[in-house]
Amino acid sequence: MTKLAIIPFTIVLETIFLNKKFSQSIKASLMVLLLGVGIASVTDLQLNLLGSIIAVLTIAATCVGQILTNQIQRRLKVSSTQLLYQSSPYQSAVLLVTGPFVDKLLTKRDVFAFNYTVEVVAFIVLSCSIAVCVNFSTFLVIGTTSPVTYQVLGHLKTCLVLSFGYIILRDPFSARNVAGILIAIFGMGLYSYYSVAESRKKTEAAISLPVAAQMIEKDSAPLLGAKGSPRPENKSEDSFDYMPRTAKSAFTGR
Structure with missing residues (x-):
């Protein structure tokens, strides 16, 4: 007993x-x-x-x-x-x-x-x-x-x-x-x-958490800059705001 x-x-x-x-x-x-x-x-x-x-x-x-x-x-x-x-x-x-x-x-x-x-x-x-x-x-x-x-x-x-x-x-x-x-x-x-x-x-749940975190990090990587800051929105190649400074000066004279 x-x-x-x-x-x-x-x-x-x-x-x-x-x-x-x-x-x-x-x-x-x-x-x-x-x-x-x-x-x-x-x-x-x-x-x-x-x-x-x-x-x-x-x-x-x-x-x-x-x-x-x-x-x-x-x-x-x-x-x-x-x-x-x-x-x-x-x-x-x-x-x-x-x-x-x-x-x-x-x-x-x-x-x-x-x-x-x-x-x-x-x-x-x-x-x-x-x-x-x-x-x-x-x-x-x-x-x-x-x-x-x-x-x-x-x-x-x-x-x-x-x-x-x-x-x-x-x-x-x-x-x-x-x-x-x-x-x-x-x-x-x-x-x-x-x-x-x-x-x-429990083992499957413990394994799936790091995998899910890696997938989220991978998906968010293109949206971050070199230091983790958000990148600017994508611009087309003929956009004036996307041009380098030298190209802008050619058009504006500045």
Whole structure:
């Protein structure tokens, strides 16, 4: 449920603070996607105060973080690797200081009291290595596309996890799960189609503007003089006003 709420919350934040416009087609396709993922993944829903507070904070932090990741890369023109290199030390420091206390608050167990065997440490190192790859791909996808597109990709991952869980691990799978996954995939297809179509329109509009400006400049060039001042009206060759000064003096004696 928390993951499903991230896309609507992201759209609201980008609309309010960044004046970004989402077409009705994009919104409709996202609604189909969220409906499908909800049918496939949401089963038992139990709410409590602590979990609800953490869920709201998670939604807000995720949305703001992903929006800032996209905006920083675009405005400062930095790559995902550069941004990850600059932000990772601060993220690591915050987690190192707050992580053990939050973990103890939620689980009632001290993380340092655990018996860390060689096998456990090996899996922790493996998990951290995978996390680094996930962070890199996250920054890369968000910087190249958008936070909403990244969340759509995340829902695709959810559908794949459910599918492979049934195929490989033989997890329980019902007609509801199948219907939800099919609806979600259909919504992803609609979102991809409308996103590509709108991106193509923006690209064509961006290309047509300089071409139109060049055509206007070319059409107005004969009407301007050497320094950009308007040229005199065209005169016929036998016009007295168009004659050079020497020719005029021959007729007028001046």
